Structure formats: C-alpha cells, structure tokens
Amino acid sequence: MANLKDHMGRPIVAVTGIGVVTSLGVGKTDNWAALTSGKSGIHPITRFPVDLLNTRISGMVDFLPSSSKGASLLTYELAETAAQEAVAESGLDSGDFAGPLFLASPPVELDWHERFSLYNSDSEDAGAERLLRVARGLKELDIFETTQFGSIADRLADRFGTRGLPITLSTACASGATAIQLGVEAIRRGECDRALSIGADGSATAEALIRFSLLSALSTHNDLPEKASKPFSKDRDGFVLAEGSGALVLESLEAALARGATILGIMRGCGEKADDFHRTRSKPDGSPAIAAVRAALADAGLGEDEIDYVNAHGTSTPENDKMEHLSLSTVFGERIGSMPISSNKSMIGHTLSAAGAVEAAFSLMTMRESVIPPTINYDNPDPAIVLDVVPNQKRNAEVGTVLSNSFGFGGQNTCLVMAREPV
C-alpha cells in the first residue's frame, strides 16, 4: 500500500485531473501533439489594429467564442474550459466539485470598448464625470461584473459547485504556481480532501501589450512570429505576450485512492521567496530565486540530485534567462550542464497569470508520456548560458521528478516540485 503521508507527516497531494488551453489549441491532446512536435502558437495579432505598435505578434487565444469579448469574459472562458477538462478527467462531479477554488487571474479593468460605448452614449459633461453619470443609469450588471476582481471566481464557483469563499490571486507571472500552492497547502492542512486550482489569462488587450512594450519587455521580432520566442538564445529580445489556462484537480492521495481515481502525478513540494531588489529586476546575485528553488526541494524532501528535469520559467527576456541560469547553476552545481531544462514558452509564449498552471500541466504530462518537449528556436545559443535546453527536438526520457519555475514582476518567485509516482 502506498504511503499516504509525506516526509513531514502531511497528507500527500495527488493530481487527478489536468486541463489546458493555449494558442496551440484546446485540451491536452492537441496541445501535447503540437508541443512535442515543436510547433509554435505565436502568430500575428488580428484582434485589434497594430498601427504604431512595436510588437505586432502574440500567442493570443483567438479561437474561443469569447476571444473578442474583452479580458474578463475571455479569462472566464479559458478558466472554465481548462477546469472542465480537468474535472471531467478526475471523474468528480463537474457541477458539484465540493472543494475550494483557487484562481490565478489577471487584475481586471473596465474594457476600453465598454469605456468608449458608455462615454459616447451621452454628450453632457466630459471625462470621468460623464462616465460616472452614465454608469449609475445602467440597468444591468454585465459591465459592472467585468470590473469586480472577484467575479470570475464567483461564476466559476457557481459553474463547478466549489465550496466556500473562492480565492482569486495575483503574484504576477508566478500566479498559476501560487494557485496550485494554495490548493496543496489547504489539503496538507486537512481543510479539504480536494481543491481546484486554475490559472487563466485572457488579458492580451492593446493596452496590456502597450504597457509591457513601454517597459521594453516584449520581443519585436515581428517578421517571423513563430521564431520570436527564443529562450536561452543569444539574440533573445523579450517575451511574447500570450494567453491560456491550466487547471489541476488536486486531491489527497488517500481520498483519490479510496475512490479509485487515476493518479496523474504528485505535487511534492512548493517553495517561494520574495525579492526586495527592484520592481522588475532580480537581485543580481539571484539569491531570492535560489532560495525559492531550495525551499521547493526542501518542502518536497528531495535533494539537488533527485530532480530529473526542469520546466524553466524561460521567458526569452535577456534578464530572466540569465538569472534563471545563475540560480539553477548555483543550486545544481556542475550537474546543471547535463540536466534537461526546456521552456514551453518557446512555443506558447508567456501566458502571464496562467503560466505557472499551464506549465505545471505540461510538466505532469512530460512525466506521464516520458517525452520532454523541446525549447524551439534554439539556433544561436547564448555562450554565457550553458544548459541542455533540449534544443529544437523533443526527447524521449524517463522523467520521475520535475522542478517548475515561476518568477514574476514585483519580486515574486515560486517553484513547484512534481513527481510521477508517490514515494
């Protein structure tokens, strides 16, 4: 019989359902097929005009009914679609999930199209005064709800029958990993037997793109979109803004086995450490990222030599990839040169609030399928970053444990350790 408690006496947390949506498609099957054949989902932007924009490519999800309906509705649909796949796979009741919900999603604002339409429905006064007057005359709540930070989770809670007050969170680009961590912790504390953790981001609006662009964070390799995201390459020039969602059904191993569920993987450990150096840059010595990786390993009860593969944050920005290399080589020492480390973002771009959850889903599939997705566009290696990035072609390999990194603006560093089998 499997051990049901981990090295610290806490309930072991299993994954019994996985769902994912990216620019490569809806669902695990399509995504995995594309990912393992090195296909890129990055394409020219068609959702809005790109006049005057320096970056005209993205990994937007353009094929859902809500794709043109604004960040809030698209984020909901992305979350709902991934969660439906995950809950269905787990075999639990998708209308009565009966566990808590943790949602990583982008901060929401009144969409510009709504702003324009409200403003131009009247002609008295100007600016905010007019908007406020029009607003208080609205007869329905649809627009209001797109501006409430808790509304997407509220709708998901209705849809899936989750229990209690749903938590919506943001830790920037680490959000998806934090949503999983919160679910793991709730199960370990014995508050619940199962949790639904979702990361979803459908916020690639013109304004979001411009904001990142003004910070010089985005790639401007517009001519060959599928070549723009090139983590760990010498000529990497920024990340590619993208959308997507990942959802995991987490369960105590005990509860999952008791109901005869298929165990898709184990959440072994979570680690985090905040950086106090700068709003967008990491501490030059990499100490917070190093501490986050070490905290995740310690939480998992694994040594540095027990990680088989690293699912990198690998954003393709000059700064991130350099710092990630520094922190990984500090933790793993000489072994780092021979450990496979690949970046899903080379194909799907940076799905921001969803990234940690999407990449956890792909990490679990990597172990189950014994196939490591490649880092594509690795044509011009950065000589300062000596890593086995699984260049350009997938690799067949037995992978028993994965470290997945998420590092974000505001000094957010969260790492997850997953395993194929319970100990």
Add this chain to the structure above:
Amino acid sequence: MSSPHDVVITGIGLVSSQGEGPDAHWQKLTQPGLEPVLDASRFAPYTVHPLPAIDWNLQIAKRGDQRQMETWQRLGTYAAGLALDDAGIKGNDELCTTMDMVVAAGGGERDEAVDAAILAASESRNDRDVLLNEKLTTELRPTLFLAQLSNLLAGNISIVHKVTGSSRTFMGEEGAGVAAVETAAARIRSGQSTHILVGGAFQTEHSDMLLGYELAGYLHRGAWKPVWQRQGGEGGGVVTGSGGAFLVLEQREHAVKRGRKIYAELGPIVSGRARRRRGELDAEIASLLKQAALPNGELLAISGASGAHAATAAEKSALDANPAIAARAFSTLTGHMKEAQFPFAVALAALAVERKAAYPVFDAANEKPFSGIPRTVLATAIGYHQFEGMALVSAAD
C-alpha cells in the same frame, strides 16, 4: 485555553480620514459623537472620506521609492510600515526576511488625464482602436503600469520594508481581505508560518475607484448619513473612504519568546459565498454567526457594513435578531475601504479587546450602548456585492 500555535495580533497599522495609527484611532473613535471627515464637493454628487495629511517619508524613506508608486501603493506600504513598527519587526532583518505576507488588493490608479483625452477624442473618431494605440503608446508613463499592478503593493512592501519570506496577493473586494486574514491565520495555526503581515489599502479619491461601484449604482448620493440610515436614500448606499489596515499576525509562542505585547487572539475566522441572486444572503449570514460560535452574554460587534442597501439590511437584521449584540458600523466614520475593510474591522476589534473598553455608539438611532469589558469582539465584512466573512477577536490571556 491558550496554545502555542494560537494566532495572536502583535502589530496594527491603520490609516483613515480619522488619522493614522492605533492610538489615534482609539482616541478618535472613543469620542462620543465624533463627526466624520467628509469631502462632499470634489466628487459630487458623491461624498468621500479623504486621506488625512500624511508625511510619506516617515515610512517610505526613499523619494525614489515614493515616485515609483501612486497613492494606493504608497498608502498600503505606509500602513504596512506602521504595523511592522508597532510589532517591533521593522528594521529587524532576521524577522523581516522570514516574514510571510498576504495582501488584499484591488487595482491601482489609471492616468485620468490620458483617459479623459482619449475619451474626448473618441467623440470625433470612428477608428477608436487606432486612437487607443496612438494615445497609449505616446502618452502613458512607462512605469505607471507597475504603479497600477495589483501585486506591486506587496512588491513595494518587500522593497521598502524588506519583508521577503513569501508574498501573495489576493484580489476581490472585501472577500480578498477576508481570505487574506483567514489564510494567514490557518498557516500560523498549522505551523506553516510563525509571523505574517496581512492587510490592504484602498484609495478612493480617483474617479475609476468610484466607477467600480457606480457601474452597479452602489454609491450613495445626496446628503451624508450614517451607514445604517441610507436605506431608501438616493443612490445605492455606499460612501467610500481612503485608508488602509495591516496586521501582524504571529504564533503565540513566537510572540511570547520575543517578549512582544499581544493585542488579542484571533479566531475563529469564517467565510462564505452566498448566491445572493438566489436569496441566500440571510441564511449565509445566520450560518456564519452560528459557525463563529459566539460567546454567551453581551457581545460587541465591529461591523464592516458598507451601506449598500441589500447587504446592509441583511446584516442589520441578522445582528438585530440577537439582542446580545451591540454593533458598531465603523464605515460611518471612515467610509468603505473595500479590500481593507475586513482587516480594519479586525484591527478595531483587537483595540477594544486590548483597551478593555467598547466604542461608544457611532449612530445613536441604530446602535445600542455597550457598558461592559469586551473580552471577545466580533468583526464582520459582508461584501457590498459578494462574499462574506467574520472573525472573533478575544483577550489574549
């Protein structure tokens, strides 16, 4: 019975229109007949409770850091600093680098001038998407994005106060504040953390922050009235206020070992999500009161009621149904502070427990006197639109 893993409150940082710090708030709020500080003209027809004068340098030493933030982030970072100071943690590297943090956040302030210019131009342009690109690429200040990002309040607290154990930001109006306090307490109780900074801030003096309520008509218009007296008034009943509340929560053993003053013990904390369109709010509030396991006898309740008509009426009728409860709706004196509302309620409850006295009535027509020593105080936050939470705060000994 006290236990080493109890959650205790060892630091309080407060800012509202009434002033800053726990002492100033205690002194003000215990003055019978205290008047609210109001600004009825700047955002007319809406009244707001404005920020007091603040010397940001006192908690954010570097001008460069201040410039990187808009008022909301500055306010939260400032209130967090007050709480850390109060707990004797500020400047203590060892305690700060191991301290966890959960911040309840909304969004930051947009550039109102840029938005207004775009809206004005939209009246004569049909290519509005191109207009957006034109204006946003040229007129947005690049670093404004960071000053708006929800998780950058926590990011700034890490940078300014060096709190770096962990950093999580919860979003979603009052519910975010409830979940932040609830999760922080659960982590301490289970031994996952020894000391956590938790709280939030709200800066209402910005048209978008008012718009966030008014898209559903939630704001009160016309002459100001106390929270409980807005039913049937013009508008939706909410009067907002700028402010912030941060708490230092600590494992009892950890606090005792370093010899800190303990304000109060925190717990239980209960929360819920009534499906209000199905009429579940009354039952949910009743259920939370039951789960909170209220003590026998007279009970002081620090209510976070917003004034929003339906939610406030439901809360009032639930509290009135228990004759032992003497409620104090502090938003009468501070305005509604959204994500900061629940941490603020818990802080005021802890102060009353520690000072061994109740607040006088804030609204003589609707609140009843409380004459005893409050050993246990209830704190509530029934969201103006969604999500509900409550906590009991008790004497630490």
